[in-house]
Amino acid sequence: MQKALIARGMRDFLPEAMRRRRRVIEILSAVFERFGFEPVETPALERLETLEGKYGEESDRLIYRVLKRGQGGEEGESDLGLRYDLTVPLARLVAMNPDLPLPFRRWQIQPVWRADRPQRGRYREFLQCDVDVVGSSSPVADAECIAVVDAALTALDLGEFEIRVNHRRVLRAMADVTGVGHKETDVLVALDKIERVGREGVDAEWAARGLPPRATARLWALLDLAPAAARPLDALAALEPALSEEGRAAVRDLERILHLVGALGVPEARIRFDPTLARGLDYYTGAVFETVVVAPRIGSLSGGGRYDRLVGTFLGRDIPAVGVSLGLERILAVIEEAGTLGGPTAPARVLVAALDDACLPAALEASARFRAAGQSTWVAPEPLPMKKALRQADRRRIPFAAVVGPDEAAAGTTFLRRMADGAQWVLPAADLLPHLEAGPPTPDATG
């Protein structure tokens, strides 16, 4: 015999989990549609050259590669890879469909694959839920991306969350004006860890990366102009005069976005300007966002930003774009932690069983009537003694049991028992449905 094992970082979803996932997906896609985004799907596999070089050197190594068919594969060559995110495939799709009317607003919920080590809330195959606006450089597009995240997380009743925003060019300006523009990456990589390692930790890493103390002192002075507690627009206003012209332009861009976000109805308290927010993906060029919750300490729930150069790598001319990605697995982790899930679920409203073989046809006729009336019906394929029929219904949390025995079959009736309180009836076919419909709602975690 072979031992049954699932591949590392991959998961099966049992019915209980599937019901939760589908419910969240339904809510998200409804919000996306409400914002006027259109659905799209792209293949799991992309040509390797489409994927490579878009995410940064580190991330390229996390792309799953597929061996070539035939001779090349035996020699270890690969030409295809599993998609690493939904943004790069979107850029490819837009470049291949020049007739699409721009701006193109699309939503997409599909799995992506990353070959890193699994951890809490982190898997090798996971579902991303993306919305993007391609073909507009207006800050309205940025603002809508923030607003749709806010609407989605609000619709899911996730509790408290915070959307952090920053701007790639603000970061660059901070490095420039402190004289370490040539070490921008070193500045960012260390700064991004501030929440985990604190100021001292960042200082230590900056020093280790060869930044002169004079520069790091000036960086801190800049960062202190925009304290975390401050209202985002105040923080931006305080920082602006200290930056280069490029940085000031970026600040103004962010200010416009935040004003528009407010106009779209997002409470100001949800937004925080975070000058330490860097984000890893190479393709971002402007505003960047990230959503975090306080509750379980997992990574961000969503991430995104503006990427005005990505489509151009496939097209030869740039098309501006901005988008966000919500992580379904992390959303579910938060929902589960918050316990807003309700109890276990039932596979059906009524269980139908026959006491012996001769009664099966009559039982099936009853099930057909239930189903025709839209009631989900679980049929016991083998005849069951009364005790077992009720036990099955009880353990599956099915609220009603309908049983046909010799007496009922002879009389043309069905025995119906309401499991919650033990009320029971023997009824002709025509009288069954009102009793079913009047009963307690079918237990369902997703309401």
Next chain:
RNA sequence: GUGAGUGUAGCUCAGUUGGUUAGAGUGCCAGGUUGUGGCCCUGGAGGUCGUGGGUUCGACUCCCAUCACUCACCCCA
């Protein structure tokens, strides 16, 4: 890719300084009379102690390797 920890019944875990037939709870199955679930009582099935070596008279227990999982780092959804 780096570091640490854990692997005993379907599930959650006990298992004393190495010593006879490896336990509990839960779940599962069957009973507690006639066509009635949950609660209670009784009984039962179920384990190559992750796998492979080694040390020893003797290994679930000690050592090595290997695999799997978990957590942290890196990075991210």
